[in-house]
Amino acid sequence: MPLIRFEHVFKRYPERGEALGNVNFEIQAGEMVFLTGHSGAGKSTMLRLIGLIERPTRGQILVNGRNLATLPRRQIPYYRREVGMIFQDHRLLPDRSVFDNVALPLVVAGVGQKEIGRRVRAALDQVGLLSRERATPVALSGGEQQRVGIARAVVGRPPVLVADEPTGNLDPDLSREIFELFERFHYVGVTLLIATHDLNLVQSMRHRTITLDAGRLVNDTGDW
Ligand SMILES: Nc1ncnc2c1ncn2[C@@H]1O[C@H](COP(=O)(O)OP(=O)(O)OP(=O)(O)O)[C@@H](O)[C@H]1O
Structure with missing residues (x-):
């Protein structure tokens, strides 16, 4: 199909x-x-x-x-x-944590807190950034920032x-x-x-x- x-x-x-x-x-x-x-x-x-x-x-x-x-x-x-979208400039919110950035599409979709925690950590694990969930984007390298953008795009599967x-x-x-x-x-x-x-x-x-x-x-x- x-x-x-x-x-x-x-x-x-x-x-x-x-x-x-x-x-x-x-x-x-x-x-x-x-x-x-x-x-x-x-x-x-x-x-x-x-x-x-x-x-x-x-x-x-x-x-x-x-x-x-x-x-x-x-x-x-x-x-x-x-449709998960990933941009060159990744468009992260600079004053929010990695966790909050990735959680955003789920928050907008009205997903419950517990499920958000589970799914955000699964997405961060997939992109190898589980240990950085409390960091803000400015503390990350360019490659890591792009991984956060990818985690945000895939978090809703x-x-x-x-x-x-x-x-x-x-x-x-x-x-x-x-x-x-x-x-x-x-x-x-x-x-x-x-x-x-x-x-x-x-x-x-x-x-x-x-x-x-x-x-x-x-x-x-x-x-x-
Ligand atoms: N929002 C817009 N308003 C007016 N013209 C636009 C808009 N977006 C793109 N264009 C024009 O449409 C054409 C295609 O642009 P597009 O950005 O899709 O190309 P691209 O292949 O993605 O280029 P790049 O690799 O530079 O990003 C260009 O002539 C561009 O100037």
Whole structure:
């Protein structure tokens, strides 16, 4: 079953023109896919459409069995919990602890205290940061901060993870560690779409790679 499907998707920003033009692809459940392309090619736009932060100008997007165009407004918060989003700048709250940052999506979702404690610690354990739960983000390295961002994205156990340049600020060793962490989620069945400029890592990891050029999907390696 395709977990993500784009059908003739166009996105036009009024002030900038076409960011995506006639994009079609499917990602099957459990696939790990890289998204590459020059700066401005449309990668972030594609991820924002999947996260329902933006809407397409034309075309249909289906994610996890839902048609995003016809999703009732009241279901949007539930939908957003099914898509974990990871950003280059990780967007952590600087004055809150690691624990509180990771707990945030569960607090918003109204999950009980005890369950929050259990799930946050499980997520921190997955990213190797269990011992840092009381720290604030400023006390952490860049790689650790990104791991907190990943823990926050996975704490609700979403079936889909999308990451926008997750290693853009990290050196090659830390970048590889982050990508290996993504592979561990892939091995337990999570579907991942990761936008990155890091072609060396992409080539060494041998996962399907989709390439955008000026808003057009110009290459798809398919399954390796
Ligand atoms: N919110 C917005 N408003 C107007 N134009 C936008 C907006 N977001 C992106 N664009 C434009 O859409 C095009 C695609 O941008 P997008 O950020 O999706 O590319 P990208 O491949 O993610 O680039 P980068 O690698 O630099 O992040 C660019 O021309 C950009 O200027």
